[in-house]
Amino acid sequence: MQEEEKVSITGIGSYLPRKILTNYDLEKMIDTTNDWIIQRTGIKERRITENGVTTSDLATKASLKAMKDAKVSPKDLDMIITSTITPDHFFPSTSCYIQQKIGATRASAFDILAACAGFIYAISIGQSFVSSGAAKTVLVVGAECLSKITDYKDRTTCVLFGDGAGAVILQKSEKKHQILYTNLAADGSQADVLIMPGGGARNPASLESVQKRMHYIQFKGKEVFKLAINNITKLIIETAKKNNLKPKDIDLIIPHQSNLRIIEATMQKLGLPMEKAFVNIDKYGNTSSASIPIAIDEARKAGRLRKGNIVMLVAFGGGLTWGSSLIRW
Numbered sequence: 001m002q003e004e005e006k007v008s009i010t011g012i013g014s015y016l017p018r019k020i021l022t023n024y025d026l027e028k029m030i031d032t033t034n035d036w037i038i039q040r041t042g043i044k045e046r047r048i049t050e051n052g053v054t055t056s057d058l059a060t061k062a063s064l065k066a067m068k069d070a071k072v073s074p075k076d077l078d079m080i081i082t083s084t085i086t087p088d089h090f091f092p093s094t095s096c097y098i099q100q101k102i103g104a105t106r107a108s109a110f111d112i113l114a115a116c117a118g119f120i121y122a123i124s125i126g127q128s129f130v131s132s133g134a135a136k137t138v139l140v141v142g143a144e145c146l147s148k149i150t151d152y153k154d155r156t157t158c159v160l161f162g163d164g165a166g167a168v169i170l171q172k173s174e175k176k177h178q179i180l181y182t183n184l185a186a187d188g189s190q191a192d193v194l195i196m197p198g199g200g201a202r203n204p205a206s207l208e209s210v211q212k213r214m215h216y217i218q219f220k221g222k223e224v225f226k227l228a229i230n231n232i233t234k235l236i237i238e239t240a241k242k243n244n245l246k247p248k249d250i251d252l253i254i255p256h257q258s259n260l261r262i263i264e265a266t267m268q269k270l271g272l273p274m275e276k277a278f279v280n281i282d283k284y285g286n287t288s289s290a291s292i293p294i295a296i297d298e299a300r301k302a303g304r305l306r307k308g309n310i311v312m313l314v315a316f317g318g319g320l321t322w323g324s325s326l327i328r329w
């Protein structure tokens with residue numbers, strides 16, 4: 001009997017800028033140490049774009065790889081959805097720049113903003129379009145140049161963030177990696193705990209907003225830390241349960257890479273060994289929307305994703321927003 005065609009990930013690609021910013025480099029810039037950063041975050045280094053390189057440049061490179069992997073041409077794309085908090089410009093959307101750069105002239109194009117959980121939100125939107133038949137082939141991108149909104153004078157934030165991009169192609173297929181379920185959540189009452197306060201309608205760009213360093217990421221680290229662990233743990237249990245699974249039935253969890261201690265505490269609460277979590281935060285830091293697609297690509301290349309595996313993507317970030325996606329590999 002033929003298996004049912006479901007919305008599947010038919011291609012994956014990622015791209016990281018070459019320039020590396022190590023903890024030792026940061027020691028020369030701010031009052032910090034390599035040991036502190038590793039102990040508190042698990043990060044050893046992160047990638048940083050050169051001046052003049054933008055989010056759509058990184059996204060284009062990742063997208064072309066995903067398209068090659070899925071064997072689709074630019075004209076096959078019906079839609080481009082990009083998740084980013086560091087668009088090339090407020091508007092037009094970064095997806096429109098990607099559309100032009102890859103020559104996807106038939107594709108509609110728009111961005112979504114759900115911070116670090118944005119890639120899961122974007123996958124969920126793409127899945128709905130493909131599932132309904134309104135689109136056949138959708139490019140979903142997570143791309144960030146966080147170095148452009150990171151305050152390298154603030155040691156409490158600047159050690160965490162890096163740049164990068166990842167992309168997937170969504171199509172109906174019975175053979176490839178099927179998306180079984182997605183689950184999205186938000187809590188706007190905590191909007192201010194993780195924010196870039198300057199540049200929007202509340203605090204438009206001004207000399208004052210620049211002098212007050214409002215165009216950089218600010219957060220209440222400890223609060224985000226606790227909220228992340230609690231909400232991700234609950235979400236993993238809930239997502240598993242909705243699919244008649246227990247957390248132990250998940251073969252690999254691919255979490256958003258924000259802090260190694262957040263991942264470790266979550267796995268401990270779930271009673272799962274760390275081998276069931278994919279971790280690459282040591283190399284790239286927190287790349288927000290890009291972290292999950294980069295991790296999927298690396299997990300695949302490392303042989304951590306085998307046919308039939310149950311895989312859970314899970315992310316938490318500003319908004320607050322969080323989400324999960326269950327995939328049968």
Ligand code: UT7
Pocket residue numbers: 031032033036037040041116155156157159194219220221222224225257258259286316317318
């Ligand atoms: O994807 C979601 C986005 N991610 C987040 O929003 C981050 C979530 N939060 C975190 O990852 C952690 O809270 C941090 C890594 C940001 C901070 O770790 P922590 O264990 O919560 O440290 P802390 O803020 O309690 O700071 C401990 C000490 C403080 O000194 P005192 O007050 O104990 O003397 C800080 O001033 O460490 C000091 N400190 C540093 N020392 C060296 C803070 N940043 C640094 C630094 N280097 N870079």
